[in-house]
Amino acid sequence: MTRSSTSPGTGPDPARGNTLAFTVPSGRRRVAPARLGPEGRRDPLLPQQIRNGILDDEGLPFVQVRLSAADAANPASRALLDTEAGTALRLHRALADTEYASLFPTILGYELDTAEPFLLYAAPRGVPTARTHVMSATDQRVLARELLLALCLLDGQGLVLRGVSPATVLWDGASVQLWGLESAAPAGRPRTPWGRAPYSSPEQRRGHGLVEARDSVWSAAQVLYQLVTGRPGPDDRAPGDLAEHRVLAETLRGAFAPLAADRPAPARLLDLLAPGAAGRVAVPAPVEGPNPQREAFEHALRLKREAPPADPGPAAERGAGEVLCPYCLETIRLDLGALFVTDSRMQYQAFDPAEITNPLRRQDVMRGAVQKCAGDPDFPDHFIPVPYLTYGRPLTVAMVGQSSAGKSHLLTQMIAEITDGGLEPYGLTAQSVNPEQHARFVRERVQPLRNGQVLGHTGSVAGRGYARFAESLLLTDARGRVRPVAFFDLGGEDLVRTDSTLRFLLGVDALVFVVDPALALPLPHLDHARERWGLEVNRDGDLAFGTVLDRLPKNGPYLDVAAAMVLGKADLLRFEAPVDRWLAEPRRAALDPERMREESRDVYGLLRQHAGQAWLRPFDTVRRCTLHVASATGGQEEHGRYPTGSKPRRVLEPLVSLLAMHGLIDVPGGVEALTVGAEPAWESVPPTDAHGPAETVGGGAE
Known part of the structure; x- marks a missing residue:
């Protein structure tokens, strides 16, 4: 948030002081006095506003990229700023200690969950090539080589800049700096229309096919053609006068191919400009080889695979028709x-x-x-x-966790997405059991949350102290079978060990354990959230988890109830691996057991490394358990509201897993493939300690 004596949305007086509070790339919070200059836009078609400034505590010049309150009210504008922040942080972590860091802007900090979000960068190096009129042939070669090198580095991170243009390629007389990080997109994702001719490739402007690195090859070729000739090239083919410019003709002819498949990759084009240069790019890669978190996860799965089947023991089932x-x-x-x-x-x-x-x-x-x-x-x-009462035994799903974990928000968004057709890709349709009750749930829970209102914590019902019935739906599968599904919200700290608790838990079919990252993860990125909410890290795990797990019937080495663990409020970690990867993962048209196990492995590794084994007790106790990341709101509240409403991300995946475990969704390879999988080709090594050494969580890092 920018604190200023001027009103929001107006340019501050440069002569007057301001205070900027923001998060630095390491995750620490910083508050610094600053002087800010006049504001303008780098691109009239983009919502970001730009202004220069100086951090007065150290005299450091910077550039602030921000959204006004009006622009920030548009979710698409916020998504652009989030994309820019995530890309800048990812490049910072990958390249900060390398010779290539200067090819991209240096991020100094960010403040995104506020009415006027912003990023801070070190002052840019150079001026846009759009304003460069005279350049020697030698400088042209250097610029071309560095531009293609930057694209190769992005390609190595699985990213493509869709907005490369003369306005985003800066030149200081000796080297390039590539801006426009808001245009980044993961390779392999469906293209959406982006950019202007001639700098965006034809398929990119149309939004056809999948994003790939050769999209930016077209853009780079157009920038270089503009630089050499002083005019833009055709927007759908190679320029007719390439032969008149030897360097362009020798290296860039293929880059102007109308189809991406016919263009060279960035590395190939770089080698044409500087033979062997692509092979000399030395960016530290993620460490391969033994990973204690991955090994611990596979070891835990192997123990579950090898465990004898549960003894049914005394029948805990309700009688027929009950x-x-x-x-x-x-x-x-x-x-x-x-x-x-x-x-x-x-x-x-x-x-x-x-x-x-x-x-x-x-x-x-x-x-x-x-x-x-x-x-x-x-x-x-x-x-x-x-x-x-007439469609057979309902499937009972209970949400478990501390009151701060966001269970109510997660459950509300889960039910909202179901009623919006979110389960239809998996062959399930939903209708309310009681239309009047469902209408009240939508009116009192769904609509206020979607409009940005923060919901209250879980409360007890009629003095019962722990279980709040939220909603019930009828789910119909592709074969026409109907099953009621009832959702309960267990009240965290209000859980008590009573006979009624035991009776309720005996009837629960599926559990969703919601982990509050602020309580579980001692990461600096979460210190600000803990300070705001008055929380402290708890190394002993969630007490609500233990209360429930201790009261469930256990007739073998593992509990046989279906379970999912959810790292809730994942937006707090949306720029951190592996959470960033999974929050960006698009919903698939069918359940993919391998991808779900991969997500489980990543979340397990994150919790085991940073939170400790106590937070993984549900996974260690329940035989069929998957792990997920989810954000019910997409961001944090400010002054009791979510600035642009709530934007749920991956809230249905835990429920999809539970429904698959109960046979409502078909699983390729069977439910075992989803929860315990097959023995990996390499031999797992049993972990030697409870937490493992503090190494980068592997398995899912890109």
Whole structure:
């Protein structure tokens, strides 16, 4: 946030002091006095505003790239700034200690979860080539070589800059600095329309196909042609006068091919300009070989594979036709003598289905009927929708975690995405069990959260102290089978060890353990969040996890309930590996067990390295357990609201895993392929200590 004596959205008086509070690339917070100059835009088509400044505590010149409050209200504008920040931080971490760091802007800090988000860069080196009029042939070769070298380095990070143009290629008389990081896109993702002719490639402007490094080859060739000739080239083919410019003709002819497949890759083009240069690029690669976190994960899976099957023991199942009442948590069954329907005044009236002789009408009325529950005579009167009782045993999903973990936000967004058709790619359709109840849930939970309102913490219900029924849905699979799914939110610190708790947990089919990263991970990037929320790192794990795991029936070496662990509030770590990778992962059209195990391995490694084994107790205790990253809101609140509403990311993946474990979603290779997999080709080495050495979490790093 920029603190200034001027009003937001107006350019500050350069003569007056400002204070900038921001996060530096190491994750630490910094507050520094600054002087800021007048503001302008680098590109009239982009929302970012640019102004120069000086950090007064050290006299360091910088450039601030920011969004006004009006522009920041547009999610697309925020996404651009997030992309720019993530790209700048990734390049900083990969290149900071190399000779190549100067090829890109140097990020000094960022403040993104605020009404007027911004980035800070060290002052740029050079001026845009759009303003360069005279350059020797030798300088042209140097510029071309360094520009292609920058593209090779980006390619090595799996990134493509879609916005390379004379405005983003800076030249200081000796070397290049490449800006425009907001245009970065991961290679292999679907193209979206971007850029202007002639600098964006034809397929890039149309948004066809998949992003690849040869998109930026076209752009670089156009920049170099403009530099040599003083005019732009054609927007869909090679310039007709290339033969008149020997260097261009010898090296760039293929770069102007209308199709990316016909263009050379950046490394090939660099070698044409400077033979052997691509092979001499020496960027430190991630360390290969034994990784204690990966080995520990595979060792844990092997133990699960080798464990004997659970002994069924005393039957904990409810009797035939019995379901768990979502309010009093007693078991009930359909009783045709206890049915009610609502009249025109929305009052309950007794209903006898035998009085309706038409079977179609009777079925329609039964769909809207409710049954008065007599499971607990001391509990206030409550009514259960008949469809909840007539489609077999409901699948009961319970959210578990501290009240600070964001369970309510995650569950709300999960149900919202289901009702928006989020499960349809997996062959499932959803409808509400009780339309009136669902409408109230949408009105009181979904709409306020989507509009940016922070929801309250989980509360107890009617003095029961721990289990809040949230919603129930009917899921129908591709074969027409219908299954009710009921969602509960367990109240974190309010969990108590009572007989009613035990009774409820005996009926739970699936658990979602939500990890609060601020409590679990002692990373400097989270210190600011901990300070805001009054939290401290807890090395002993989530007490709510232990309370639940201790009360579940265990008839073998592992619990047999289906479980998913979720690193919630993952937006707090959205620029950190491996979280950045998974938050950017697009939703797939079908469940991919290998990718889900890979995500589990990455999250396991992150938690084991930084949080310790106590936070992994659900994974170590439950045989069928996957791990995920998710963000219910996409960012952090400011002054009690999310500045541009909430933008959920990957909130359905944990539920998809649980539904697959219960057979509602088909899993290629079977459920075992999803949760424990096959023995890897290389032999796992058992871990030698609880936490492992502090090395980079491997397995998922790009």
